[in-house]
Amino acid sequence: MPPLIHPTAVVSADARLAPDVTVGPLAVIDGPVELGPGCTVAAQARLTGPLTVGPNNLFDTGCVIGGAPQHSAYAGDPTRVEIGTGNTFREHVTVHRAMPVGAGLSPTRVTGGIDPPLHIITAYATAQIQVGDAPPVSFSGVHARILSELAALGGPAGWEVVAREVWPDEDDAWVLRKRWDVNLGRLRARLRDGGIRTDLVRAAGTGQVELVLRHNDVLEDRG
Numbered sequence: 001m002p003p004l005i006h007p008t009a010v011v012s013a014d015a016r017l018a019p020d021v022t023v024g025p026l027a028v029i030d031g032p033v034e035l036g037p038g039c040t041v042a043a044q045a046r047l048t049g050p051l052t053v054g055p056n057n058l059f060d061t062g063c064v065i066g067g068a069p070q071h072s073a074y075a076g077d078p079t080r081v082e083i084g085t086g087n088t089f090r091e092h093v094t095v096h097r098a099m100p101v102g103a104g105l106s107p108t109r110v111t112g113g114i115d116p117p118l119h120i121i122t123a124y125a126t127a128q129i130q131v132g133d134a135p136p137v138s139f140s141g142v143h144a145r146i147l148s149e150l151a152a153l154g155g156p157a158g159w160e161v162v163a164r165e166v167w168p169d170e171d172d173a174w175v176l177r178k179r180w181d182v183n184l185g186r187l188r189a190r191l192r193d194g195g196i197r198t199d200l201v202r203a204a205g206t207g208q209v210e211l212v213l214r215h216n217d218v219l220e221d222r223g
Helices: 141-153 159-166 173-193
Strands: 028-030 033-035 046-048 051-053 064-067 080-083 094-096 107-110 118-123 126-131 137-140 201-203 208-211 218-221
Touching: 028 033, 033 046, 046 051, 064 080, 080 094, 118 141, 126 141, 137 141, 137 173, 141 159, 141 173, 141 201, 141 208, 141 218, 159 173, 159 208, 173 201
Parallel strands: 028 046, 033 051, 046 064, 051 080, 064 094, 080 107, 118 218
Antiparallel strands: 118 126, 126 137, 201 208
């Protein structure tokens, strides 16, 4: 089932919407916005990326989410907003991006607090992720390599930096990008099918990619 998008809504080609997302009249989804399952964007709401939203969030009429930081010192540096599970943003609420901290990307985090913690183990060619007390989900091959490289980097990095670690013999930049996009999409599908939040692997519109860990998540990098 495709997302239910009102014909007067404007949705960027860079946006990624779960199949059951609903977008109301005159709503605007601008840039790299990722909406998880069960989200509703009401009439005249505006969501601006980089923005990652987990499942079952409601953005009521006139919300403005993901705008630039409201600080006179902001100089256009890349920042973003991350939203967890089960939040309600009532009429005309605004949530702005955080000011950058140091050289990395600084997320504004809005977490619903009901997602169970993740236990992640990476070991180069293998990886496993356990959600709470559920059985762990195992990864191998390219997907495990991507997870392991992101764990080893420990923060945001350019997609090409990660991709060249996974495919060191690929000299064609176009082929490398195609491999990256296809396998990142497949990895996110594996995460979703395994009941793991897809925003664990965060790809920003600036070309940065990282593992997004929440407060109670545990990462063991055995590579």
